[in-house]
Amino acid sequence: MAWTAPKTWVVGEAMTAADINAHLRDNMLALKSPPTALVKLDEASDYTTTSTVFVPIDTSRLTLSLITTGGDVMIVFFANVSHATSHTHLDIEFDGVMMGGDNGLVRVSGANFSLASLMCLKTSVSAGSHTIRMMWKVVAGTATLYAGTTLDIHPMFWSREI
Amino acid sequence: MLELWIERPDMNVELLDAQLRAIGAGNFYGLSAQRGGVVLYMNDSTPLDLQKTLARVARQHDAAQMTPKQEAQAARQSRLEQERTYLPLDEKHYEDSPALIKTMAAKIAWLEQEVRDLRGVE
Numbered sequence: 590m591a592w593t594a595p596k597t598w599v600v601g602e603a604m605t606a607a608d609i610n611a612h613l614r615d616n617m618l619a620l621k622s623p624p625t626a627l628v629k630l631d632e633a634s635d636y637t638t639t640s641t642v643f644v645p646i647d648t649s650r651l652t653l654s655l656i657t658t659g660g661d662v663m664i665v666f667f668a669n670v671s672h673a674t675s676h677t678h679l680d681i682e683f684d685g686v687m688m689g690g691d692n693g694l695v696r697v698s699g700a701n702f703s704l705a706s707l708m709c710l711k712t713s714v715s716a717g718s719h720t721i722r723m724m725w726k727v728v729a730g731t732a733t734l735y736a737g738t739t740l741d742i743h744p745m746f747w748s749r750e751i
Numbered sequence: 752m753l754e755l756w757i758e759r760p761d762m763n764v765e766l767l768d769a770q771l772r773a774i775g776a777g778n779f780y781g782l783s784a785q786r787g788g789v790v791l792y793m794n795d796s797t798p799l800d801l802q803k804t805l806a807r808v809a810r811q812h813d814a815a816q817m818t819p820k821q822e823a824q825a826a827r828q829s830r831l832e833q834e835r836t837y838l839p840l841d842e843k844h845y846e847d848s849p850a851l852i853k854t855m856a857a858k859i860a861w862l863e864q865e866v867r868d869l870r871g872v873e
Contacts, residue, residue: 632786633786634785634786636783636785637783637784638782638783639764639782639783640780640781640782640783640792641780641781642780642781644754644781644790644792646783646785647785647786648754648756648785648790650786730765731764731765731768
């Protein structure tokens with residue numbers, strides 16, 4: 590249900606069923622079920638990368654398509670990653686632009702299934718269709734993200750207009 | 752950035768990365784393994800010939816081979832496994848020692864090997 594900018598009534602104006610339905614009922618329904626996109630991974634193999642520039646963790650699966658009515662968008666990602674010798678960097682690409690930039694939003698270190706968790710707010714998003722992708726890179730060496738194989742755990746990536 | 756997707760279910764990621772970096776030099780950014788394939792990342796100015804060479808190396812890559820570091824690690828593990836059953840203890844030093852001392856010496860020798868393995872010491 591799409592959001593409609595609430596009407597401003599004037600003194601003496603009749604309340605019609607159409608207006609009440611559009612501005613009260615439909616907007617309440619829109620608030621109850623805002624635009625949401627969610628991916629839960631349960632893959633046949635884990636992910637690894639050796640890339641020293643930010644690349645998608647998964648070129649198709651970890652991409653969210655969200656049609657918003659305009660406003661703020663919350664984005665959440667969590668997974669377990671390992672890197673035996675160096676660090677893993679994570680960032681979110683929103684409509685082709687990195688939200689963190691430089692070395693990303695977070696850096697995760699450790700060889701034993703470190704928690705990689707992000708919760709971000711993208712403000713003043715225009716109404717329309719948007720693409721959100723999870724990106725990662727390493728400083729050197731190889732990073733692994735567990736996606737349902739080795740540990741049988743299931744990362745989640747989701748966004749919601751708020 | 753250029754991306755090349757190559758379908759191959761198994762690979763030695765560290766070895767393939769080292770092979771591609773040796774060839775790709777400043778053009779090759781790295782690779783990702785995902786869903787039964789590998790994605791090669793390189794900069795936009797990578798010559799077509801080099802793109803083809805990198806793709807060919809990725810297709811022909813032998814996942815059973817190891818990097819020198821992996822071979823050294825495998826050899827160390829193998830040696831450690833052997834030493835877990837046959838301890839590197841010079842028993843003639845303990846010929847006249849009580850059984851308890853011999854047992855303790857064997858335990859210490861075993862612990863020494865395990866600590867060396869944890870520290871990555873040859």
